[in-house]
Amino acid sequence: MGINIKLKLARVEKGFSQQDLADRAGATRQTIGLIEKGNFNPSLSLCIRIARALDRTLDQLFWEEEKSEKPRATS
Amino acid sequence: MKSPGLQVDERNVAITRKICTRLYLITVAALWLDVCWRQFIVKQPLGEFIDLAVLMTANVILFIGAILFYGGVTMPRIRTSAVAVFYLVCIAVGAAFTVFKYRLSPIGEVIERILLIAAIAGLVVLLYAVLAHLGAKKTDREAGE
Numbered sequence: 001m002g003i004n005i006k007l008k009l010a011r012v013e014k015g016f017s018q019q020d021l022a023d024r025a026g027a028t029r030q031t032i033g034l035i036e037k038g039n040f041n042p043s044l045s046l047c048i049r050i051a052r053a054l055d056r057t058l059d060q061l062f063w064e065e066e067k068s069e070k071p072r073a074t075s
Numbered sequence: 076m077k078s079p080g081l082q083v084d085e086r087n088v089a090i091t092r093k094i095c096t097r098l099y100l101i102t103v104a105a106l107w108l109d110v111c112w113r114q115f116i117v118k119q120p121l122g123e124f125i126d127l128a129v130l131m132t133a134n135v136i137l138f139i140g141a142i143l144f145y146g147g148v149t150m151p152r153i154r155t156s157a158v159a160v161f162y163l164v165c166i167a168v169g170a171a172f173t174v175f176k177y178r179l180s181p182i183g184e185v186i187e188r189i190l191l192i193a194a195i196a197g198l199v200v201l202l203y204a205v206l207a208h209l210g211a212k213k214t215d216r217e218a219g220e
Contacts, residue, residue, distance in 0.1 A: 027084040034086065043085055 007061050008036045010054045024053035099138075106131045114176070136199060143203055144210035158204060165196035 034040035169192035
């Protein structure tokens with residue numbers, strides 16, 4: 001698992017500090033930091049809480065496109 | 076707003092569980108070594124550490140039973156051959172330990188002990204089989220299958 005730059009960008013765009021996001025998602029600041037660094041694999045429920053706190057979808061924050069993977073069809 | 080007091084999230088819980096599991100295994104291993112030390116090195120009478128041995132044995136039996144019941148190990152089907160092998164291994168280990176411990180010589184005494192071990196091991200294996208079966212049914216029910 002690599003660095004989750006999308007999560008960090010979304011948080012900064014929203015103007016949240018790690019502590020703000022942690023408070024809104026019901027986690028600790030350290031956990032948010034570790035998720036952003038790619039050193040902790042969060043549960044689906046925590047991913048959903050983070051996505052809701054940042055007004056994003058799970059895909060936008062956590063989906064990693066593989067290099068060989070074709071772009072997915074959008075409706 | 077920051078909440079006062081301890082902050083705990085799923086990462087803290089996961090780390091705590093990992094530490095508890097490792098410390099539990101270390102504690103059981105240490106107790107087992109302690110019982111062996113008292114029995115074979117210090118040669119204490121059994122009455123002086125039977126409480127320790129009983130607590131440790133009951134704890135390990137309950138631990139394995141709980142793992143089987145709550146689905147720590149998923150057993151979709153209990154294979155009779157696997158149960159039979161486990162049972163025979165229990166008897167062999169128990170018999171070897173007992174003969175070594177009590178230095179039994181008359182064959183009648185040895186057979187008597189082995190029958191006792193076979194009965195106790197049978198009860199434990201039966202308990203595990205029932206718990207695994209009930210646990211699998213419980214999990215299926217919860218999963219709505």
